[in-house]
Amino acid sequence: MIEPLTDVVPSFFAMLNQGPLTLTIFLHTIIILPMFWIYKQEKKRLEEQK
């Protein structure tokens, strides 16, 4: 399932490169997931304010 490293210089991004979309999916995931948390926190804060 995990493709072997093909880059000349081993790095985290080289390991991540399993195909054309893996970097995009990985970055979107780690950027967007904390935004759910920010959303929930803000919602809670607004409800408490009311």
Added chain:
Amino acid sequence: MANENLSVWTSIPFWRRSAAWVTGFASILLIWLTFDTLGQISMGNDADLKAGTTKRVPGPTVINYKITYEMSKKRGHEVPVIGEKEAFFGKSDYSEKEARALLHLGKLTSQAKNCMDCHTLLGNGAYYAPDLTKAWIDPAWSKTGPMMAMTGKSTREEAMAEFLMHPSTYPTHARMMPELGITAEEAKGLVAFLKHMSSIDTNGFPRNFGKEEGSTNAQ
């Protein structure tokens, strides 16, 4: 009534925090990528070449060796192969200092004569004239190509240097290269610069450069 007017989407702190997170994360990522790239682009040295250590950018003494390309099944494109010793202007024992000085002269000349005004070097420059990233392995300059006969020289590097010194004497292209007043020493530096550039592992860029004999994707 309780939640009717309660919308996070209209809350300024929500957008402020989201923007701060995205900007902060992107900044950290860019700094990380910068340091990650340094490892990829740092130049090797003579010891690496002698030990056969693969470097994306080989040391300057790579001009002492034969450079060819081979299809790598694993990586899916051609990769540079640094072969046996090969004379460069009749010499194959350039010291690291001499080779570095020659490459430096070539780089400065390429900047002074503004090669990138027409040519592309490692993806930078124009596409008016041929891409020079892998110019060294261009079969036009090989024994079977037309350039050696045209310039009356018997080696690739001498033919290239001769052409660079008097480009308008040799009609090669509808878009003729102008006379740039390149001296013999500068031409030598430029050819060394081009030879070194051809040895850089560019992940198969530019496509279809592998016209040299033995190349899998030869066209």
